[in-house]
Amino acid sequence: MASITATSFSIASFNPTKTLVPGCRISNPSSVFISFKGRTFAPITLQGRAPRFLTCAAKAETVEKVCDIVKKQLALPDTSVVTGESMFSALGADSLDTVEIVMGLEEEFGISVEEESAQSINTVQDAADMIDKLLQTKIA
Known part of the structure; x- marks a missing residue:
């Protein structure tokens, strides 16, 4: 059994043809397809989240x-x-x-x-x- 652990990430500009991580392809902002050693896994559906904008960051x-x-x-x-x-x-x-x-x-x-x-x-x-x-x- 394989598992994938990841931290959160954000996409500043979305380009559906660009591969962000080897073996990871983002088809749209709500799902991720992962392939590993030639095997493609079922898409992972991402939860929608309202964008957060910080007006200023602390020192x-x-x-x-x-x-x-x-x-x-x-x-x-x-x-x-x-x-x-x-x-x-x-x-x-x-x-x-x-x-x-x-x-x-x-x-x-x-x-x-x-x-x-x-x-x-x-x-x-x-x-x-x-x-x-x-x-x-x-x-x-």
Whole structure:
């Protein structure tokens, strides 16, 4: 039995004749055909998703600080990899842990996060983007 593990990817411009990955052909934005050693497998149907546009990305220093705070709050070992794409739930955080992370972020950055904003944070990148936005409005 074979399995394929992949992370998410996005297509900035779609060209149906271009092969993005050897053995992988995208026939349209909603399905992928995979062939391996001459054998073609059934198409994989991709779930539709509304495009996400980021108006600004957080500074690398902010993301790094958030990663450190998340690791500290969740008592993760030094060998744990936490990146901007890391989801709090995937790191083992429950709702109380998320509240404690937000409190740690507020203390570290000298900001105040509204409850509505805190509930929309799912990833380290979400938190870093929110922090940079709050810091910009604080300066203005």
